[in-house]
Amino acid sequence: MNRSDMSSTGAIADYCKRLFKAAARYASPSLLAAAAVLAISAAALFVKPYIGMADNGDYFRILYSNGIYFSAPDYSKQQFGYFIKDYGIFQYYNDAGVSLYSSQSLFVRQALQLNIWFLDARTFDIRTQAAIYLILYTVAVYMLVEALTWRAPAKRGYIIAALAVFIFGDTAYTAYFNSFYSEALMLIMSLFMLASGLLIYRGRFNDYTMLAVFVISSLLLVTSKQQNAPFGILIALFGIWLLLARSNRPYRLSAAGGLTLLLIVSIASYALIPQEFVNINKYHAMTRGVLPDSSDPEQSLKSMGIDGQYSLLSGTTYYDPYTTIDVNSNKMLTEFYGKFGFGKVLAYYATHPDQAGRMLNLAAQGAFTTRPETMGNYEKSEGLAFGAQTHFFSLYSMLKKALTPKTFGFIFLWAIIVVGLYMPSFVSAVRTKNRRQAVRLPLLLTMILLGLAGIAISIVGAGDADLAKHEFMFTIVFDLVTFITVSDALSGCLWRNVPTHLNTAPSATTAA
Template sequence: MIRNHLQKINRLGILRRLTNISPAFFAAFMVLLITSIALFTPPYIGMADNGDYFRILYGNGVYFNVPDYTSQYFGYFIPKYGIFQYFNENNTVVVSSQSIFIQAAVWLNKLFIDALVFDVRVQAAIYTCLYTIAVYLLVESITWKTPRKYGYPIAILAIFLFGDTAYTAYFNSFYGESVAFIMMIFLLASGLLLYRNRYNDYVMLTVFTLSGILLTTSKQQNAPVGVIVAFIGIMLIFIRKGKTFRILTASSLACLLLAGVGTYAFIPKEFVNINKYHAMTRGILMESKDPEAALKPFGIDPQYAILDKSVYFESNTTVDLDSEILEKSFYSHYGFGSIVKYYITNPGQAGQMLDLAAKSAFIIRPPAMGSYEKDVGKPWGAQTNFFSEYSELKKHLTPRTFGFIVIWISLVMGLYLPSFISALRSRNMRKAARFPLIVMLILIGLSGIVVSFIGAGDADLAKHVFLFTAAFDLVTFLLVADAIRRRLIQGDQD
């Protein structure tokens, strides 16, 4: 019976058409379908505000218009906001590439939906379109010229990972992780497409540069990303011998470097102090057996040990955290460099912080933020389990220790190193590009961990180490995909 139905369908040419769909198109289409169901059909899935939205909203002409908005912090996803109708006196609190997408969404919202009320799902639609393209390019970069018997299992793996709502729920929010993840995929995909010599090199170089800049500037803690991509990207200069390409590549890398430096330079003083406060109270003091002694290397009065484990946003504090006294006797005594020096001289404490960061480094969706609107009737803070199998398996099965991260990095680099050495020996710089791209992603992920605990202690680690969890998934996906298509050790020959 089934065979007869299949024969009938085949006579209509449907099976033939289905088998002509590339693995990349199949993966992208299914991710688009799953994401659209999750974000744009009831009950709508998004992410609750943890109190950070104000940093990006008001400067972009959007404001909170729900009367009980603050009471829904962490608990419920709120999809609609007001649009300023008159002069907006609010300056942008943070400089972020995220503003580009918010402004585009507000413009489309005014043009097609409503000039007074902004629906965050318009922004989600923009992200979803970009995400679909990014997934297509990534899968295409791996499955191009690969037999379908290998290509389709890779496509299914991509759907399982990239369709997960732990990632796509960010699109219905104002968190910078949306831009960061999409641009990380574009960055890896364009790099791999240059490595495979697929599509026009100049177009892929443009995608590589723009995605790197947008990733770097999406969040202030991503400032090191521009520096990492710029230095690792030097290898791209040598994949072609033409002078024009090399000059353009070098110029692009210079722009990436400047983006990293600029992102760091434009961090507002207000946030510098908040992060510095947490770096000390939720980092150095928190993990020290003798908080008073821990302050001595910084020349800080031991009495400030009373701030141990405190949070900047607490309503009742023992001292005014914005006072001039605290500025002179506390904040001015330490910075990023002195904190790094402290951890180097106290490796045991550094190890404790790395393990603490690793506990959150494999959780894609922070457990604190709810997924549903209040009217849906779900409990406060409830999170969706729709198409979340990958993120749940990752959270429960991955050993969440920094030791595991070291083992994972060693395994990945050990497996990819032989093809890199072989390409260097044959002087084929294009085929040598894959290994540096993987190293680049690993360093980006590690920067997320290191910058997080050095720059802000354990404050909001679940979101601050997002770069690592994304880098881990992308590198692991590439590792498994290359193993499936039998190109892990020897690399691509086309």
């Protein structure tokens, strides 16, 4: 390297150093991370070419009951391949009943009302909903990074912030905001839930406010999708540690009330699942799960009290136009659907571990895919190929999909390593009777269990039908828990507990 090159390199290094000092003076790592995610996502969602998600046939479940309808003349031909941003708004009587109870409707209706007030009373622009989601997501990212960088050394804090942008600014995630899939709400509420729990652990912000955020985000997560109903039980179990974080009576009563409400809502959400959807999932649990991988399909059916002749349905889906029997017939209701429940399917896999192992490995192949390959991201007007997907700010999701081992053994090993890394700090907190510091491991363990439950529920509830999309909860959990583990390693607090509001360590915005 000659002298001029060295001089140029030194100038660049000096400029970067001055830029870093300026950023550290005026913006915290959490603020910069939130601002960067906001800017990147806004560019993808609101600047042409608009990025969104094509409809795979599920949109009808949420649209009509909320006063919106498909208005594009060739809508069915664009399904799976193209993102559609404009929909019609019912002007008069809407006789569509509620086909699915979901907290997602709260946000769809809010977006619809804002659209009518400020844009158009006849055409719904889905970007109105995306704007609501993005504002919430930005706040969630801020809270998460704040929980990990508060009172941390500045340089490490900004590295963590950059990592957060790299992962959570990924378009494979934010493209869901321009869609009617519940995955968008699941992503946002998972971040809020985990961030608020970590902020209670750190003693950052008001505990009652963070407890309220934790309970509300958990409720919205559990009720966002029918398969999420069992999550409420797991979250409530962690909530016991959250309840113990403080000893004063008002806080514990508030926590106990919130957790009790979460359990009740979780049970009610499961009970309100329409029978039609239960039958669809039962059909796929058998024809796309148990039967295709069984060495003796007829015997597998007989073990659950079902006539072996129904093995002819193996490999089919509920939506196939031509089947050997009408899937909605009374015969199917009495001789097939009525003969088993999801408990029997779970028991079957428990007594056939080899088959269960193969299904888990099959699930692992799609567990690290953030964006299903079958849905396009562009509008048809962009002139791109049917099903074309964007690569704009998608490096993380592409690397994860390409490099992560696709076996359930890796998932299990990952979970064990994470728990093992955090165990010393948890044991130390228990021994010193520091209830607040004992919150972190149970919180992360609960997230891991939510991810594993997402995989199990997908297999038991629907076999391999649309498996990658059904495993979205695990995708979120893997990224969140891995991000937190790496961040804590960078901060030097994997094996020890971090400062709380009672400590006097320097803040991330002022430390050298």
